[in-house]
Amino acid sequence: MGYAMSDRRLPRMLHVLVHMHLLGGTETSETIAKMLNTNPVVVRRTMAALRQKGIVTSMGGRSGGWRLAKPASALTVEEVYDALQAGSAFSIGLSDNHGACPVACSVNQFLDKAMVNAEEALREAFRGATIADLAAAFR
Numbered sequence: 001m002g003y004a005m006s007d008r009r010l011p012r013m014l015h016v017l018v019h020m021h022l023l024g025g026t027e028t029s030e031t032i033a034k035m036l037n038t039n040p041v042v043v044r045r046t047m048a049a050l051r052q053k054g055i056v057t058s059m060g061g062r063s064g065g066w067r068l069a070k071p072a073s074a075l076t077v078e079e080v081y082d083a084l085q086a087g088s089a090f091s092i093g094l095s096d097n098h099g100a101c102p103v104a105c106s107v108n109q110f111l112d113k114a115m116v117n118a119e120e121a122l123r124e125a126f127r128g129a130t131i132a133d134l135a136a137a138f139r
Contacts (some may be wrong), residue, residue, distance in 0.1 A: 007084075010084055014134060016036065017075070018072075018131055018134050020056075026065035055070075057069045068131070074130070075130055076126065077131075090119065
C-alpha cells in the first residue's frame with residue numbers, strides 16, 4: 001500500500017506567520033529557517049510565494065527581513081492555503097483506465113463529488129480562521 005507524500009508547507013507557514021504576528025516585527029530568512037529546521041533558501045522560496053499574494057512583505061539590508069503585509073486579523077488561513085496550494089488538497093486520483101466500465105464511472109463520480117464537497121468544507125473552515133485566531137488559540 002502506498003501513501004501520497006505530505007505537503008507540510010501550510011502548517012509550517014501558519015506556524016511562522018503566527019510567530020511573526022506574536023513577535024510583531026521583522027524576521028530574517030535565517031531566523032525562520034532555524035525555527036523550521038530547514039535551509040534559508042527554502043524559506044525564501046516559500047515566503048516569496050506568500051509575498052506574491054500580498055501576505056508578507058520583504059525588505060533587504062541590515063534590518064531587513066519578512067513581515068506581515070496586513071494585520072493578522074485580516075489574514076485568513078484560506079489566503080495562505082491559496083498562496084501555497086496548486087490544485088486540490090486531496091491526492092486521490094480517479095480511475096482512468098476503465099472509461100467504458102459503468103462501475104468505474106460510478107465510482108469516479110462518487111469520489112469526485114465527495115472530494116469536491118470535502119474541499120468546500122475545508123475552504124469554509126480555512127476562510128473562517130485568521131492568523132490572529134490561531135495566535136489567540138495559542139495564548
